[in-house]
Amino acid sequence: MSSHLVEVDSAKRFNDMKTPPINPSLGIFPKSWSEESAGRIPGNIPIWVGILSELTEFALFFVAYFIAKFYYPDIFSQGPQNLHTSLGVANTIVLLTSSYFMAKAMSFIRINDKVKCEGYLWLAFSCGCIYLIIKTWEFHWNTLQGFSANTNEFFTVYYYMTFNHFIHVGWASCAILWVIFRLRRGAYSAQENSGLEALAVYWHMIDLMWILIFPLVYVLR
Amino acid sequence: MKAIKLIKLEWFLAALIAITLLNTFLGEQFSSTTLVCILIALTVTYKGFIVIDHFMELKHANKNLRFLMKCYFVIFPSLIIVSAFY
Secondary structure, eight states, X not given: OHHHHHHHHHHHHHHHHHSOOOOSOOSOSOGGGSHHHHOOOSSOHHHHHHHHHXXXXXXXXXHHHHHHHHHOHHHHHHGGGGSOHHHHHHHHHHHHHHHHHHHHHHHHHHTTOHHHHHHHHHHHHHHHHHHHHHHHHHHHHHHHTTOOTTSOHHHHHHHHHHHHHHHHHHHHHHHHHHHHXXXXXXXXXXXXXXXXXXXXXXXXXXXXXXXXXXXXXXXXX | OHHHHHHHHHHHHHHHHHXXXXXXXXXXXXXXXXXXXXXXXXXXXXXXXXXXXXXXXXTTSOHHHHHHHHHHHHHHHHHHHHHTTO
């Protein structure tokens, strides 16, 4: 009896060693930053580290834009007139709509309607593909007009910002496919959907960046 | 309540598209006067706030993240206004 208790006790200690208790706080941040007092973090912390890094990267592009515009105001005034504005507007509407589809997908997973959730994810993915097709067509159209990244300072900034954004939409569209695959495997439900929510906030971040890029390169003259 | 939320999302999408078209119209029809730049900057801020609060759902979520995101959409539209005075 006693040896059995010892065995149980040692097995318990062995398990405790294998899975030490997780300390959710590193203890290096003010308590006011904690999730309990500041509020829920949509998705998860790693995706927000990624989002804030991406925002910093785009912030550098925007600062570069304003500095270049300060030194070359005439070039930046003429630049947008050489672009295909309708394609820029179409892409803005496509991305805004994709954000709406993503928000709807989140609404449906919260009520465990996985069929509708998957449907809206496919719609968001389609919007991502349409954006990529339109953007590729726009780059091709620019080339036919004789414009490239070396044309002038405006086009250098334009290609720098829009091609970078293009890449982000590309890999986020691939991430949607991955999330659809995981949804079909039963990874998400009304109770646990942090992975899906992480993708949703990342997708909205990409939309937000386009909301800023669009007026800078297509509208302001 | 859920139905109201979904209808709200549709209204927000319609508002975002309408603002985009308005911005394009302003940019196409008028040279970038200071007033046009200020209008565009304000609408960009508004669009950003809608996406942050209602699509990203930060309105009732972490206040620090919401603050950071909103700061972003105050700082850069402000630079659009500043650039109008170049």
